[in-house]
Amino acid sequence: MTKKPLFTNLTSALFAAGLTLFLGASVMGLRLKSEGITLGVELASTQTFIELGLAGLIVFLFQLFRDRIPKLSSSATDRIAILAFLRTDKQQRLWLMLTIAALLVFPFTTGRSNIDLATLVLIYIMLAIGLNIVVGLAGLLDLGYVGFYAVGAYTYGLLYTYFGFSFWQALPVAGLFAAITGWLLGYPVLRLRGDYLAIVTLGFGEIIRLLLNNLTELTGGPNGVSSIPKPTLFGLEFSRRGDNTFHEFFGIAYDPVHRVIFLYLLALLLVMLSIYIIRRLIRMPIGRAWEALREDEIACRSLGMSPTNIKLSAFTIGATFAGFAGAFFATRQSFISPESFAFIESAIILAIVVLGGMGSQLGVVLAAIAMVLLPELAREFNEYRMLLFGLMMVLMMIWRPQGLLPAKRPHRELKTTNAEVK
Amino acid sequence: MVPTMNESISYFIQQVINGLTVGSTYALIAIGYTMVYGIIGMINFAHGEIYMLGTYITFIVIAGLTLLGIESLPFILIAALIISMMVAGAYGFTIERVAYRPVRSSKRLIALISAIGMSIFLQNYMRLAQGSRDLAQQSIISGSWSLGTDEISVNLAYMQLIIFVITLICMVLLTLFISRSRVGRACRACSQDAGMTNLLGINTNHMIAATFVIGAMLAAVAGVLLGLYYGVVNPMIGFIAGLKAFTAAVLGGIGSIPGAVLGGLILGTAETMTGAYFSAQYKDVVAFSLLCLILLFRPSGLLGKPEVEKI
């Protein structure tokens, strides 16, 4: 690309800066405040105007020099560069072993709140992996993913409340219910075009939340379900007193951290299992079909593949993962309410998938860690979190739609003497 | 006590009026969805947020003018309309430029995610700018007419009348604009065959931008009207209203402007009826269920033409 002289960009830069100032000032310049029964306005703080001016300046400079800003590489090859240390199978296995060992040791080296946080990260990883099947692999934009998460969580919560189910009894049911919900919702809507699907799933997520909120007799309404028990280890409870407690069985002193560690290890196990399952699925006929469907649905039909069934499988499997994650969430929190399952959660999970790279497992895992930990580490960042997530989604789609760590391809190579080897 | 026959009829008619009031504002928002869909074939997820923005601007204008001691109602109303439309138009323009144009040629999924990102961004942007609490504005236009006979009587609030009149004016202006003006005709040509229109020397980019601006302005009008009608705003109102208006657009047949209007009116009425005869909590559930049903049984909507994808 040839570089245009600066002044040709000058008008557009001035225009863009002016527009920025207008947009910002019109919304932020005057701040509404309640005054008794009516509203008043006051001039925004000086700081707001300074920030606004800065934003205008940045836009101005960006527009002015946009031709000179190096384009972000958009090929998947840089994955190789990032992961150079994973080049051979042997190295990969070694790193994998080291990582797993570190993750297993981790809870014994740190405090309770950190372990708890790590469990939350693992739950998000599970959610993101599940959504990645639907969005990243099958190319279906599901904006109501949190609905299945809610189904899983409430399945456990309610089965416990009404029938006294334990975590282990409820876990498979939670996955199953979420899968059934996914199937029932997916069956009619998956034949629709992609953007309709997005909206319908968005509406579905909202309906679930509204129902949980309004069916007060059944779900407890906005008050939710509380005192959901923690899982047991083969019947051994992690409580101070009881007939069959973990610490008495092993003859050690009671420590509440045991319970937290146990939950963490369980979540870790489930995440590793999930990752294994996905790795297999990608290489199986169904995984190939997802990818093909993402590229060209018409070609798929012409080859005898049923788009609805293939999409449905992705949708249902994704929902199952959310169901499991939901049960985990319920047991970690001990308390669930409709508030935890708002659209914003779907948006966060989607942001994780987009940032990590659609279809990329490792990318999504790393993105989940970053996205959950960052707000925890930088509290002041919390306020801006969703704003930045939204912005990031737009920018990623423009500059790097394949994510920070794009999916590895191909999944299968022909190894005959005649085929070129990469 | 069982209501008399006449009371029931009055109640019913009253609900229809209320439903049509809300419905006509849905129609205004739905037109934006339908126009954008018609021209670039995608759903502008951030459209509901423009409506929300319109309501905020209205409240700011009213509070600002009151502060300056201006109390003439028509002046306040017109100022709110004009300023909201200007700001919304600028936002519509920018949104298209920033979040849609760069990804227009990418895969559909990419464009959709960008649109969703924009919607989330705007919601939270407003939250930071004006806080996330509900802000209530004392209604500036109150009072109503009592219509009908002694037996059957209903109330038509002045605000409702204003909503009907302004909506009607907008529809007429839009129709004239699309059918008579050069830009309007070019827009229509674009939505039929963008490639061809481009060859004819019409700048498709400008037409798309124009569509976004017009859609945003109509959403802003809805924002002004509903803002005055309900008197509350928070950064989340665009989310639900956007979904509703989208439902209306699909119900009428996405891509069809009369369809959007029809869909808006039907949805508004259906929703109000649910609130009146069942429970207000299920209003939203009804709207979404309606959306699912139409998509299942008549994806091309009431007035839309079923199209066969060219292979």
Place this chain on the structure above:
Amino acid sequence: MTQPLLEVKNLVMRFGGLMAVNHVSLDVNEGQIVSLIGPNGAGKTTVFNCISGFYKPSAGEVLFKGKPMHKLPGHLIARHGMVRTFQNIRLFKEMTLLENLLVAQHMHAERNLLKGMLNLPSYKAKEQELEDRSAEWLERVNLLEFANREAGTLAYGQQRRLEIARCMVTQPTLLMLDEPAAGLNPQETQALDQLIIELRDKYSVTLLLIEHDMKLVMGISDQIVVINQGAPLATGTPAEILGNQAVIKAYLGEE
């Protein structure tokens, strides 16, 4: 006389006011090569789309081995053994050649999730079989060396060959090719000619073609069906078509 493999009876397809296909009938007998010709916009691709289930015909019947197809969705028709290529090639461009052919064999694959998840021997054997068949067809269309490349990187003529191979791995009875020679150079057209004959003779596939290259059509067709502006104009052997005044006037006259 035996029943034709494919019978199309009085096919009609309307798009709004446009009669894109107007009472077209054609028979394809087993082992034959039948060509559908006509000027641009005559409605040939639309006929294909109706036969292969992508459009729902406004009227008329499509029978395959005597069974009605016109009410079935496209993917079920393909499973009956009727597959097609597209005028504007539709490969899975971001997948490798090998993957394109593996995907195409979805119907023949071991789709039991559990077996695949556990990587059972029966699953492995099936996958190997699919891979072998893919390699065989890649070799047949001279693309084996590019097996691990993305399909989108191939040259135009190569993409056309890959699309045919992708149909063939599904082991079809009837293969429908929409303008397979479009955009090919003379040598490539020559090779295509041979490939089509070989498909019929060696792999006993019946073929229905849409083609503009008259040399190719006249050389290999058993039967030719001519349509013009959606309506049938003539049916017959190449010699008959060449001698048909109406055809010469309406179609060949244009050339």
